[in-house]
Amino acid sequence: MASYDPKTIGDIHRHLHTHMPPDPALRIKALESLAVEKGLVARETLDTWVEMYSEKIGPKRGAEVIARAWVEPDYYDRLMEDAGQAIKDFGYQGHATEHLKAVQNTPDTHNLVVCTLCSCYPFAVLGMSPLWYRSAAYRSRAVKDPRGVLAEFGVTLDAGVKVRVWDSTAELRYLVVPERPAGTEGWSREALAAIITRDSMIGTERDLKLEAT
């Protein structure tokens, strides 16, 4: 039978009212408050990053870049030559994309991007990486069994299609340029960008659908 223990009730009550954050939240709070106090990092830098990556920076940026490359051959050449420079036209350069390489899918080549070490990713053009990209399962299997991984994403490649797996590093990240689908001749850059998905720019999707997702 339940009994009334004033001390326990008091403890529960105090706990509810102080909303003690979970342990890791306190750890990062300690770290960031010390770092700001010591002048290692500005409070605004931290707040801006959280706001930008929570609300503003996402894969639409990469889609805009690729749509432009599809319609402007000169821009396509610049993107393939040095993607890190080419995205500066959009003002999308930033953390982790100084050295960016664009890799083009063709009828007989499919590109797949992974970071086997940790989770290196072209954040400035694709936003926050999806959870599966950071999972141990994806990181360990994308190199060993790319076709198996692609099949799990619903991508079945003909035997004649070669898969190239690009292992991202802190110094060099990759952006897959998917093939422009047939039937999109004459489309505007905006309409084209709308059908380019995040996964197609990582390589876990291949054939783009004509309807925007």
Added chain:
Amino acid sequence: MKLPEDALAPLTGVFAEPWHAQTLAAAHGLIRAGHITPTEWAKALGAALAEAEARGAPDTEETYYLSALSALEGLAPLNETELAARKADWEAAYRRTPHGKPVRL
């Protein structure tokens, strides 16, 4: 492995917990300010993820961010003692602050 998510879904719920975002923001801030190099960060994060996997931690978002936090604590130019003391200060601040009031050290 998880199934593909909606690729161009609105950017809501990018971070499940505020501390997830704060951890990456602090790593980014320290890298930008030159206190940590991108390579040091990648190596430390990779080592923390490998360690988590080796001890059988579940392959989840929580594990990823806990690994990132450990990597960051190891690399930030702050020592363990001051981090632990500051964490204790925050705990004390939360305990003494009445509900609804801003928590200050």
